[in-house]
Amino acid sequence: MKRKTTYYYELFWIIPSLLLPIGMLATLLFTSYGADVHLPGAEGRVDPAKLDSTPPFDNPGVVQVGPSRYEVRMVGEIWSFNPSEIHLPAGSEVTFVATSRDVVHGLFIPRTNVNVMVLPGQIARATARFDKPGTYLFICHEYCGAGHHTMAGQIIVDAADNGDRGGK
């Protein structure tokens, strides 16, 4: 093979290979800022030894924060979530605010964008919409000790919402 040919072959491959990462970056920025799919960011610290006296973790549970908008304040500890059963009306937009009392846990709700590590000392935040009624599973998806495989909970999304809880 002549050296020149080698050179062209190389270029023929190199240029698309360079375009690929740039294209991927563009897609990433587009989905993030255009379609609003976000990653967990820096939300602040909390002392894991003082959760029982630090709002909002002193009072775990579901709180309505606006029309069809809820916040779930959640504490993970070996080997359970508090709260472990959550009821919501269909069409809710829910922000999970979570931290850990002990070791590293995770909070994962399959088929949603909630996939976040729950670390002692850090406040984690993730948001999802629940439009379809049904039961959703939330799972601790980081190894957290001997009972890790028992650490999960349920979100029950109810269909019709007769009481006006701020829905549209």
Added chain:
Amino acid sequence: MATIAKLPTVVELRNEYAVTKAYLLVGFVALSGGVAMGLLQGLENAGIDLYPNLAPVVQSYYHGLTMHGVLNVLVWTTFFISGFLPFITVQALRTPLASRSLTWGTFWLMLAGLVLAAIPLVGDAASVLYTFYPPMQAHWAFYVGLTLVVVATWLVTLNLALTYRAWRKDHPAQRTPLAAFMSLVTFAMWTIASVGIAAEMLFLLIPWSLGLMQGTDALLARVLFWFTGHPIVYFWVLAAYVSWYTLVPRQGGGKLFSDPMARVAFILFLVLSTPIGFHHQFTDPGIEEEWKFVHSFLTFAVFFPSLMTFFNIVASLENGARARGGRGWVLWFFKMPWGDPSFAAQVLAMLTFTFGGIGGLINASANVDLIVHNTAWISGHLHLTAGTAVTLTFMGITYWLVPVLWKRALWSRRMALAQAWLWAAGMLIFSFALHTLGLMGMPRRTSMSAVTYALPEWQRYLPLIAIGGAILFISALLYFLNMVLTMVASKEPAPAMPEFAEAVSGPEDAPALLDRWPIWLTVAAVLILFAYGPSLYSLLRTTPLNNPGMRVW
């Protein structure tokens, strides 16, 4: 170019042969323990729970899983590479290693570290998985032992650097031979990258596990861990690339397509491997999203040298196949020497890696990662990469390396060929199941037969993990049988070591700039400072170090 330097004789390299054997033997012991645990996990996932019968030896799924991770990806890889790359380097430079006492001191230090870490590991006092995220706390000996292993790898780097310097003195104008260049880049990259894990061990985990520090910081520890935890993957993969670039083309009957392009790819790996660790922490709270995007972009960037590698290697394989009479766009593929197990195993590893690479690109897309992070998808991915691209390549290398070192022919070519194909086939089934289950929301690192929340749709795929895993295990048995028989029972004399491939476009075309180490090391350091500096600084400034350790298993 025409100067034909004489290979150093076996007698001159007696020391290098012996130490490489020692590293390989330890690696084999680790890998055999690792795959035995793998089989148990595969069976357990499908509902065949053997752990109760193994209680004194393997206490639980998670005890076994910790051994699986540590033995396979920390011990087998590290020992193999620490034996193989120095061996290749001395062959390429045609000179022995700089210091005999350093060579052996390094091996014994690495082994001592391994033994120290293995005591709590085997004794269920360190069942924290191979990522050992605090505040879950292992016995201090686990941390100290692993740290000694890391320090020993730095001594390998030192020995290689001294050897290179001695060679350079005698060859001031010559381009570094490709295999030596690549081995040096690999160890240089690793040495920079391993600073993270060393800092985590020395400043956080060791004093904390010894009770000298009350608390630690879960997030800071994870940042330091992944500083090393991603580039460690390149440490393994680059070692495989050394074989793919410098030996496999000739094993395939051809030449390396482009030597300069190979060097450029390696320099890019040196520069880009480390500043991308946040892509393992996309879902961690406490790190700004913007910095995660920076790491995401650099992760895409490191895909560029991977694509260059893909192109260069495929072109080299094609070159060999055409020289053997291959024709057509695709048909040449079948003209390759598929009967040579060393070659076949490595080409199968490359094919698997193509899938792994595509999956990796998916994982690196920050927002797609929200779907797959910490699901079984990730286990599927890492068995294609570490478990096959790397491990099957290393197996392929040992099909010539063990005969050369032990001076006996490979016991059975047929068995070796069957082994390689079985590994690839088993892996296809195994990783297909894990990828699918991951998309269905099945978490990784979870004892599936004890899980309290299994979704019905998972049940169809779980048996495939056991079937694929069993095929992999049979393949591993064939492998070890062949290795042991080669070492102790083979009567035929060993064939010669495969020779390094020549290049179509040779080293004389490579810019001399590529041999200028200070420049590239500086660029690497600057990029790391940029990508990690601000986040690390703010973490260090604000950490209260208040997570007490606990044993939760």
